[in-house]
Amino acid sequence: MRLEKLIKTKVLFTGIGMIILSLILYPDILESGVYLNSAHGNTSYGVNRIDTFNLGYSKANCAHCHEQHASINGSEPNPVNGSPSPHLLFVKNFTSQSDNVCLYCHKGSGSVQASFSRINYNYSYWFGGDTTLTTPNNIYDAFNPSPADCCQGSTHNLQDVLNFVKTKWPGTFGNESNPCNACHNPHLSQRGYPIVRPTDRNNIWGDSDGEHMSDFAAAHGGQYHAPYRKGSTSTFEPEGSGITNGSNVPDYVTFCSDCHNATNVIYSSYIPQPHMNYPVNPCTCSGRNLFTIDWSNQNRVYNMPGDMHGSISRCCDIDGKIGGQWRKCDFYVESNFRTHPHSPDYYKDECDTQSGGAYQRKPVCAADTTDANANSIPDNIEYGRCDCTSKTTGNPVDVPRWWGGLKPPYETANYANFILNCTDCHEPHGSQNAYLLRVTANGKYSPPTWNIDNRTADSPQELCTSCHYHSDKTVSIYVPEFNLTFTANGAHCGNQKLCLNCHHHYSVANIDRCYACTYCVDSGWVHGRTF
Amino acid sequence: MVFKLFTVLKNIENPANRANSVKAVTCLIFTLFAAIFFTSSTEAGVTGPCYNCHTMHNSQNGQPVNRGDSAWGETNVSDNPIPNLLIASCLGCHSSSDGQTIKTLPGGMKVPIVFNTNGYPISALSGGNFYWVSPGVASNENDTKGHNIFSGNPDNNLNEAPGDIGGGSCGGTTACHKNLYSSTPSTSFGFKSLRQGCTKCHMTGSDLPKGYHHINDSNLLKNSASAGWFRFLSGHESGAGHGVTGLIDTDWQYTASSTDHNEYLGFSGTKTSAGGFSAIGDTMTGYCTGCHGNFHIEQEGSVWVRHPSDAVIPNSGEFAGAFNASGGIGAYDPLVPVARPSLNGWTVPDSTVRLGTDLVMCLSCHRAHGSPYSKLMRWDYKGWPANGWPNGCNVCHTVKN
Numbered sequence: 001m002r003l004e005k006l007i008k009t010k011v012l013f014t015g016i017g018m019i020i021l022s023l024i025l026y027p028d029i030l031e032s033g034v035y036l037n038s039a040h041g042n043t044s045y046g047v048n049r050i051d052t053f054n055l056g057y058s059k060a061n062c063a064h065c066h067e068q069h070a071s072i073n074g075s076e077p078n079p080v081n082g083s084p085s086p087h088l089l090f091v092k093n094f095t096s097q098s099d100n101v102c103l104y105c106h107k108g109s110g111s112v113q114a115s116f117s118r119i120n121y122n123y124s125y126w127f128g129g130d131t132t133l134t135t136p137n138n139i140y141d142a143f144n145p146s147p148a149d150c151c152q153g154s155t156h157n158l159q160d161v162l163n164f165v166k167t168k169w170p171g172t173f174g175n176e177s178n179p180c181n182a183c184h185n186p187h188l189s190q191r192g193y194p195i196v197r198p199t200d201r202n203n204i205w206g207d208s209d210g211e212h213m214s215d216f217a218a219a220h221g222g223q224y225h226a227p228y229r230k231g232s233t234s235t236f237e238p239e240g241s242g243i244t245n246g247s248n249v250p251d252y253v254t255f256c257s258d259c260h261n262a263t264n265v266i267y268s269s270y271i272p273q274p275h276m277n278y279p280v281n282p283c284t285c286s287g288r289n290l291f292t293i294d295w296s297n298q299n300r301v302y303n304m305p306g307d308m309h310g311s312i313s314r315c316c317d318i319d320g321k322i323g324g325q326w327r328k329c330d331f332y333v334e335s336n337f338r339t340h341p342h343s344p345d346y347y348k349d350e351c352d353t354q355s356g357g358a359y360q361r362k363p364v365c366a367a368d369t370t371d372a373n374a375n376s377i378p379d380n381i382e383y384g385r386c387d388c389t390s391k392t393t394g395n396p397v398d399v400p401r402w403w404g405g406l407k408p409p410y411e412t413a414n415y416a417n418f419i420l421n422c423t424d425c426h427e428p429h430g431s432q433n434a435y436l437l438r439v440t441a442n443g444k445y446s447p448p449t450w451n452i453d454n455r456t457a458d459s460p461q462e463l464c465t466s467c468h469y470h471s472d473k474t475v476s477i478y479v480p481e482f483n484l485t486f487t488a489n490g491a492h493c494g495n496q497k498l499c500l501n502c503h504h505h506y507s508v509a510n511i512d513r514c515y516a517c518t519y520c521v522d523s524g525w526v527h528g529r530t531f
Numbered sequence: 532m533v534f535k536l537f538t539v540l541k542n543i544e545n546p547a548n549r550a551n552s553v554k555a556v557t558c559l560i561f562t563l564f565a566a567i568f569f570t571s572s573t574e575a576g577v578t579g580p581c582y583n584c585h586t587m588h589n590s591q592n593g594q595p596v597n598r599g600d601s602a603w604g605e606t607n608v609s610d611n612p613i614p615n616l617l618i619a620s621c622l623g624c625h626s627s628s629d630g631q632t633i634k635t636l637p638g639g640m641k642v643p644i645v646f647n648t649n650g651y652p653i654s655a656l657s658g659g660n661f662y663w664v665s666p667g668v669a670s671n672e673n674d675t676k677g678h679n680i681f682s683g684n685p686d687n688n689l690n691e692a693p694g695d696i697g698g699g700s701c702g703g704t705t706a707c708h709k710n711l712y713s714s715t716p717s718t719s720f721g722f723k724s725l726r727q728g729c730t731k732c733h734m735t736g737s738d739l740p741k742g743y744h745h746i747n748d749s750n751l752l753k754n755s756a757s758a759g760w761f762r763f764l765s766g767h768e769s770g771a772g773h774g775v776t777g778l779i780d781t782d783w784q785y786t787a788s789s790t791d792h793n794e795y796l797g798f799s800g801t802k803t804s805a806g807g808f809s810a811i812g813d814t815m816t817g818y819c820t821g822c823h824g825n826f827h828i829e830q831e832g833s834v835w836v837r838h839p840s841d842a843v844i845p846n847s848g849e850f851a852g853a854f855n856a857s858g859g860i861g862a863y864d865p866l867v868p869v870a871r872p873s874l875n876g877w878t879v880p881d882s883t884v885r886l887g888t889d890l891v892m893c894l895s896c897h898r899a900h901g902s903p904y905s906k907l908m909r910w911d912y913k914g915w916p917a918n919g920w921p922n923g924c925n926v927c928h929t930v931k932n
Contacts, residue, residue: 033925033932036916043917056672056905058917062924062931068838068896069826073675074693084828084836176834187931202930 036060039191045117047105049090051077053114065089065101065186079104079112086176093178097158098144102180107140118191123427123438127238127249129229130440135432142429150270151283154437155430157269164259164266165198172201182259183428195250199258206250213246213421216253220311221298222417225410227424227467228443233408237424244409252422253295253310262294262305262506272434274504283434293505295419305506313417331396332482334361335384346377351388354482359397361386388482397481400488405469407442425463433463435500441466464499576748576759579638584624584744585616602626602648603634614724621729622646622680632656633785643783645900657784657793657865658762659898659907677901680711680728696805696824701768707731708822721768736765736774752778752877754796754813761795764818766808773808775818778877787865789882797841797870797890802830806841815870816841819893840893841870844927846886852929854884861886866909867895867926891927 035041046060055072057063063072070076070084081091089101090112105113106120122142125133136142145153161179165172173182180186185196185204193207205211217224224246226236235241238249259266269287295310306312334340334350351359365386369378380386387396405411410418426436433439439446444466464470479486577584586596589612600622601607613620626646627634632654634642644652646661662668664677666684674687691709701720705713714727726735734743736756746759753761753776760774778794780787798812806820806827819840820827829837844850846859854861861884863869869884870892871877897907905913910923925932 033930035931041916056913058914060916061913063913069694069823070837071693071826074689074691084831086831086834086836088835088838174834176832 035187037190038186038188039194040065040186040189042191045191048114049077049105049112050114051112093176094158094162094180097155098140100158100178100180102178102186103140103143106138108138111138122429122431123423124230124440127423128227128438128440129231129235129237129240129443130445131230132445133439136430139429142427142431145430145432150272150285151434153430153432154271154434156428156436160267160269164264168259168264169198172198183255193250195252195255197255197258205255206252211251211254213249213251213253213419215246216251217246217419220296220419222311222313222419223413223415224419224421225413225415227441228409230440230443230445232443236409244413246421249421249423253419256422257293257295260290260293262292262297264292266290274501291505307505309418309420311417311419330399331387332399332479333385333387336399336486337482337484338384340384341377341382346381350384351386354484355388356483358391359388359481360391362389362396397479400477400479400486405475407465407467407469409442410467437463464503576746577640577744579636579640582618583636583638583640584618586612586618587616588612589616589618598623600626602628602646603642603644604628605648621733625729632660633782641782651903654785655898655902657780657787657898658900659902661901663903664901672905675905675907676903677907678711678732678899680731682712682714682727685712686710692822694823694826707735733763734765735767736760736771748779751781751879752776752874754874760813761793761815764815766818766821770808770821773813773817775815776813776874777815778874778880780880784865789863789865790880792863792865792868792880794874794877794880795868795870795892795894796874797872797892799841799843799872799890802839802842803828811841814841814892815894816892823893838896839891840895841890843872843888843890844869844884844886849930850886850927853886853927856884856886859886860884864926867923868892869895896923 036043039045040047041060043058043060047064048059049064052061052063052072053059055063055077062068066088067077067084067090068088070088076082077090079091085092085101087093091101091104092099094100105111119137120139120142121137122133124130136145143155143158145155147153156179158179161182162173162177165179165182166174166177181201182198183195185201188196188202188204190204190207193204195205196203197205209215213224224244226238226244226246226249229235229237229240232240236244241248266289267287268290270285271288271290272283273286273288292305293307293310294305295307297306298311298313299306308314332351337350337354349361351361365380366378368380370380371377372379373382375382389396406414406418423438425438425441427438428436431437431439433446441463446463446466474487476485476487478484589595589597589610595608595610596618597611597613598605598608598619599613600620602623603626605628617624624642625644626648627644628648630647630649630652632644632647632652633656634644636642643656644660645656645658646665648662648665651660651662659677661677661680663673664679664681664684666681669679669681669684669687671687674684674689679686689710691704695708697708701708703709703719705715706720707715707726711728711731714725715722715731717723717725720726722735737743743759743763746757748759750758753759753774756765756772756774759765761777761779762775765774766772776796780791780793784792795815796813797816798814800811804810804827805824806817807824808814808817811817811820811827816827826837827840829835829839829842844853846856851859854864854867863880863882863884869889871881871889896909896912898909899907901907902909904911908923911918911920912922912924914920915922915924922932
């Protein structure tokens, strides 16, 4: 009997010794699962509710979020809501934009999480590199910007998100679901890879081959180029390295397109109404369906879904570098050559003199004797309004324009088809700008005090001008017809109101008057490509 | 039986054992008498010499025999006899001062030990052990590791059973449904003698905690009062006639494996009531809800608001891989026991877990008596994941590891 016991003891200790040795030699034996690899499950910085921490629960323990019996030691730990909650959570999963179980921890003052090892600044801070953007510094504030005005701030409206996902995917989401879970999986999402597609709840998106922006761009006939990091012209989003092809950033397009695509109808209950035209039509906030977005369609046919920032390739040379295709707004007139009116030689044909006799005032124009100020000089003559037309063909000469040209690094890269990532322009949670537009984009800071009402038509601080020239670039070009070097100043021809009045996702489907590449050869030189 | 008789006769030949042997012969006569008139009880749960448990006069060679609550191996004896001529209380009989968790008495009778005074045992039985809540060891933290049965040690953290629904007519500060340490009045709650500690849970189906140990154990399936119910867990008053149905493991899971374990009855009934036998049948969970009923209010609509108990483990989602299952069939894990929807006709434990059929229950996560872990958990849930050990939760929640 004693021998048997001795043998058992030896076997036991030998076994334990072998296990310890194995763990030393092969530490991966203790392989973590998906939760322990997640941000919440991390034993260094995972979930750690103050009350359950004080009760001795390990960091990252389930009890920090889930109360198995709605009671610990005979009472309900803080926060106390008096009754058990769905999914065993410590409070109701989701009530409102400000009352959400996730936001009980992910908030500033009053957070029930013992501490954070990383502050949840917005995308522009962490990936845009603008470390001056210390507000918001938590997810709660990002979802609840101040002032709460859609024209001066914006968020993903969580109730709208829930309404959409539970209708779209009723097998996955229901009334008791948390809208945050449309984009995240609290048991899976990692600090470096936080997103999970609503259509694929059990896999992190963006961490594997084929899930990066470089992959999307390549699959859609284009190229991705990362924006600058703030304050640098040599490092790029998201990580501040020299990588520009999107191989280090998740394919947010595919991710976001699970909801925001060409067909889904998504109602937003609090959003600026289209057709703004400040000050005639100032920004107002109410509900409407979001514009649809089709980032994949490469077809340039008029009035078809598609986005120039998406997969549609550049149909014309917006920066004048490919074939010298300029914007064409109008034609040379006399006033292009000399300030008008200029007395006393009103009747000197400057089209003629400037062209060495090859051009003239357009005869029809010159024959118009309308004289509004009754000074006996026809207005067209007095103000130099007449086009210069060829004396032999009657054709005018285009005035080169330079608006919408690309800024570096895109200008430098000069790809034929840039395909942007959603996060190049948008914050994921909320922004101090409208439409979730980032405060800092392409390394450029747009003061968060602006809103879409008080912006001037030519504001150099629009988000669009983070990447596009508007009036802030001049380019000289030689015009042989008149033997002159013309300085194109980049001014937008036509209506120079808020960019977003005309240029938005799939705008052709909503505002027929808005166009982008006005003269696209393969679209039959008709208006209608959208930005 | 022949072996027992041989043992007794052999003892008579030994002068040193003669006194005990005389008692044994007396007991044997009683046993034979009982066997003749109560043939169904010939395979009693307790076997062997009567003196293993009883003393006629609380005197042996002029010295008292009754050791009260003192454990096996201890000699604290009392001149005061105790009811039923027992030589020790429940606690005394089922405690040991060494690390053994099964005591083998003369005649081969085996006594399950649920309290080891010298430390939590290596081979604790299926219900666990009361060591961490015993006087001198208990603390605020340790009091969370077991049911506080010791009369001198009320729970440091709780005034009443968590999840208590009031116990119906069995209310009051000393009621079984409130706590286990205190004593009920000598006649109350339908009992004719006081109840304290063990007897607030076990053997509550009779006036006095007697008779159970002599019930026929030839059938391992305990599903009736006549069978003694599972581990003598029976109801009373509104629960009279009910008890816990289970298939007992003959060594109380001293050894345990997928083929060697208890079986428990479960019932996937109401998820919105406080449970009880009337609501969820003669189940282990039904019994637990006698004191922790609110914990069985576990759904609102179709959404879980508390962890399920007596709910079918789905064969879908992350649960499809529970118990390392393939095709809905997994391997039974004694660390995470499940309940079965029916035990009718069962004679041996099932080595499998049938997802979509078998149920999670209170004992899937908790030990009945106590464990080294907070909340009587079967594993160190509270310390996970910092402790680096596997989490039993992941047996079912396979993607939460």
